[in-house]
Amino acid sequence: xxxxxxxxxxxxxxxxxxxxxxxxxxxxxxxxxxxxxxxxxxxxxxxxxxxxxxxxxxxxxxxxxxxxxxxxxxxxxxxxxxxxxxxxxxxxxxxxxxxxxxxxxxxxxxxxxxxxxxxxxxxxxxxxxxxxxxxxxxxxxxxxxxxxxxxxxxxxxxxxxxxxxxxxxxxxxxxxxxxxxxxxxxxxxxxxxxxxxxxxxxxxxxxxxxxxxxxxxxxxxxxxxxxxxxxxxxxxxxxx
Amino acid sequence: xxxxxxxxxxxxxxxxxxxxxxxxxxxxxxxxxxxxxxxxxxxxxxxxxxxxxxxxxxxxxxxxxxxxxxxxxxxxxxxxxxxxxxxxxxxxxxxxxxxxxxxxxxxxxxxxxxxxxxxxxxxxxxxxxxxxxxxxxxxxxxxxxxxxxxxxxxxxxxxxxxxxxxxxxxxxxxxxxxxxxxxxxxxxxxxxxxxxxxxxxxxxxxxxxxxxxxxxxxxxxxxxxxxxxxxxxxxxxxxxxxxxxxxxxxxxxxxxxxxxxxxxxxxxxxxxxxxxxxxxxxxxxxxxxxxxxxxxxxxxxx
Numbered sequence: 001x002x003x004x005x006x007x008x009x010x011x012x013x014x015x016x017x018x019x020x021x022x023x024x025x026x027x028x029x030x031x032x033x034x035x036x037x038x039x040x041x042x043x044x045x046x047x048x049x050x051x052x053x054x055x056x057x058x059x060x061x062x063x064x065x066x067x068x069x070x071x072x073x074x075x076x077x078x079x080x081x082x083x084x085x086x087x088x089x090x091x092x093x094x095x096x097x098x099x100x101x102x103x104x105x106x107x108x109x110x111x112x113x114x115x116x117x118x119x120x121x122x123x124x125x126x127x128x129x130x131x132x133x134x135x136x137x138x139x140x141x142x143x144x145x146x147x148x149x150x151x152x153x154x155x156x157x158x159x160x161x162x163x164x165x166x167x168x169x170x171x172x173x174x175x176x177x178x179x180x181x182x183x184x185x186x187x188x189x190x191x192x193x194x195x196x197x198x199x200x201x202x203x204x205x206x207x208x209x210x211x212x213x214x215x216x217x218x219x220x221x222x223x224x225x226x227x228x229x230x231x232x233x234x235x236x237x238x239x240x
Numbered sequence: 241x242x243x244x245x246x247x248x249x250x251x252x253x254x255x256x257x258x259x260x261x262x263x264x265x266x267x268x269x270x271x272x273x274x275x276x277x278x279x280x281x282x283x284x285x286x287x288x289x290x291x292x293x294x295x296x297x298x299x300x301x302x303x304x305x306x307x308x309x310x311x312x313x314x315x316x317x318x319x320x321x322x323x324x325x326x327x328x329x330x331x332x333x334x335x336x337x338x339x340x341x342x343x344x345x346x347x348x349x350x351x352x353x354x355x356x357x358x359x360x361x362x363x364x365x366x367x368x369x370x371x372x373x374x375x376x377x378x379x380x381x382x383x384x385x386x387x388x389x390x391x392x393x394x395x396x397x398x399x400x401x402x403x404x405x406x407x408x409x410x411x412x413x414x415x416x417x418x419x420x421x422x423x424x425x426x427x428x429x430x431x432x433x434x435x436x437x438x439x440x441x442x443x444x445x446x447x448x449x450x451x452x453x454x455x456x457x458x459x460x461x462x463x464x465x466x467x468x469x470x471x472x473x474x475x476x477x478x479x480x481x482x483x484x485x486x487x488x489x490x491x492x493x494x495x496x497x498x499x500x501x502x503x504x505x506x507x508x509x510x511x512x513x514x515x516x517x518x519x520x521x522x523x524x525x526x527x528x529x530x531x532x533x534x535x536x537x538x539x540x541x542x
């Protein structure tokens with residue numbers, strides 16, 4: 001059962017083609033790694049999949065809806081954690097949760113109940129009234145992720161969630177990803193840490209707007225006779 | 241006298257002690273790495289040396305000049321690249337570079353040789369606004385802007401965050417070439433494979449240096465026996481290893497989990513435990529620990 005299907009997805013900005021006739025499927029409940037060099041078109045493609053940007057051409061079905069025709073229906077069913085900005089630094093932890101949940105149309109009583117449960121699950125009850133600005137990066141990222149899945153989406157899109165996060169904190173973050181995937185949520189994630197590519201069920205590697213390879217980490221390593229995903233990435237992304 | 245001297249520096253932000261009496265000496269021409277968890281005080285240390293903040297006590301010297309009193313003489317000698325993208329997003333690539341040169345009374349033409357290798361791949365995009373660059377190109381442009389006034393000390397706060405593996409390799413090739421020109425470089429990074437490339441590394445935590453040594457010495461001092469484990473069910477294996485009495489701690493490491501065994505534990509016994517727990521294709525072997533293993537041991541146990 002596929003939760004994302006794209007056929008010849010293309011996105012152009014003027015004369016520049018950022019995403020070039022990309023076709024692939026993502027299965028329900030899998031952790032899908034979306035890799036590529038800087039500027040390969042990952043963020044652009046992800047914004048189309050989330051309903052934030054219209055494809056120039058091609059067909060894109062996400063959570064059962066056509067993103068070009070019904071972006072609002074798609075947005076309600078997905079969560080998105082952007083690379084640069086995801087929480088309001090000048091708001092408290094609980095205020096951020098309440099704001100986002102409200103935007104997704106959740107009722108105040110439900111928000112209050114789930115907010116407490118979330119902070120308990122994260123062992124972060126004492127952080128409830130702290131300003132987001134005062135939190136270390138690792139905590140901000142965990143919180144941003146929890147906010148992105150607070151309205152119980154079918155798919156969550158994570159754009160470089162562990163960028164700049166230290167080795168211990170990014171492992172804790174991945175354990176959060178695993179727990180979410182175990183609950184049946186599909187996780188679509190980009191990263192520049194190649195050890196994290198190994199934690200994905202399947203991985204695609206984008207080069208210059210196209211998908212150059214897509215398979216499980218094990219099969220990719222075998223196909224490219226590589227010892228690690230790092231080596232697979234270099235073989236595909238390094239122009240020779 | 242080293243290029244950077246830090247003597248018993250204390251720096252508080254309100255009630256938080258960001259730096260708790262740190263001392264450090266970095267040689268001229270050294271490539272010096274700073275690693276540590278979020279909130280360890282790395283950025284405060286960089287800002288102090290860039291003369292953007294002052295110490296509450298102790299002192300910091302850059303090329304023999306006092307960071308608090310002689311900041312005007314330090315600034316032309318230092319190139320500081322903050323962790324957050326700090327170029328002007330509405331200016332083009334070329335305009336940013338010119339602006340940073342002009343601020344320091346330099347010109348792009350007289351110092352072009354310094355940035356040539358980094359700037360050339362950006363040249364086709366010179367009329368593009370900085371905001372529209374990819375992550376890797378932004379960081380390369382930021383490094384150009386940091387270098388264009390010919391500083392002798394570079395302070396780079398996580399220059400490779402958000403940069404893909406191929407561009408990271410390019411940036412580190414550039415750093416090694418700058419080092420050969422005699423430039424002193426202090427760099428922080430969340431990538432432990434980069435820490436390995438430094439002459440020496442400071443392992444920082446909660447405002448203190450836990451150790452300052454060569455990467456090899458760090459591993460020799462902080463590394464413990466490390467076993468790499470694999471099976472057909474990797475996410476369950478992590479849980480099962482952590483629950484096993486023979487394992488002190490265990491973390492995911494890409495295609496294997498790295499476990500620190502307790503004294504007297506045996507690989508054969510652990511393997512059979514995992515097979516009994518339902519794992520197939522169990523493979524456990526001893527490996528050499530790396531800097532990332534040491535980091536996790538030290539930082540994860542606080």
